[in-house]
Amino acid sequence: MDISDIAAYKNMINMPEPKIQVVIDKAYKDAVYDFYKTMFKRQMVIDYMKDGTLPEETKDPKQNRLLTELFANTQQKPPYVLITVNPRPGVEFKELEKVINKVIKKKAIKMYMYVYEVRDENKGLHCHIIAYYDCRPFDLKKGLQNTCKSICDISNPSILNLKYLQSDIVPAKVQYLLGEKQDRKQSGVKHTIEYRKQHNINPVYESDPPLPCRDTKQITDLTPPDLGESKSLTNQ
Incomplete structure (x- = not known):
């Protein structure tokens, strides 16, 4: 303890019992407040750096610009994403x-492959999309939120x-969409x-051109080809 701590301690032990408890209770509440403040702040920063999620939205254009530029400058995401x-x-x-x-059909999505699935009999309908995109992850997420x-x-x-995929993981995710799943x-x-069968849904829908690993290239070669105009659906 330094001198100030010793002095504070002596003052506390000389206090009447009720006053000591008041001090302790206040110190405890202050510590709890500081703890939760720190934890909330850390998670808010993690959320923002991960996918641009803000704890509260701001309508001020200047503030939005600063936040958007900060996020863009800290983001390095692979160009492939699994959207569910x-x-x-x-x-x-x-x-x-x-x-x-x-x-x-979004301009940022250049190539894609997607499937419709259910988790149980006529229950748990959902869609998985593997996409190659060419915009900032923040803009991709915001655009998807607005559409969905x-x-x-x-x-x-x-x-x-949204799960961003390194190129070497994409082939495995493609197989997952094609039904290669765990026993459970x-x-x-x-x-x-x-x-x-009941709803006349194709097993898979793809862009034209398709994802590189679905093309005639080697399955490990995921360098996107020259991007033409993407068609909406290609039946298989």
């Missing part, structure tokens, strides 16, 4: 399909989920096949 859209219960396939068609807000809770990352998910694969 989980519509809320009650959303029919045609409504989800309409939204997904808007997603894959009518069918799902866009503030919940488990509902509208095989029931969902069977229900998905039946659901697709």
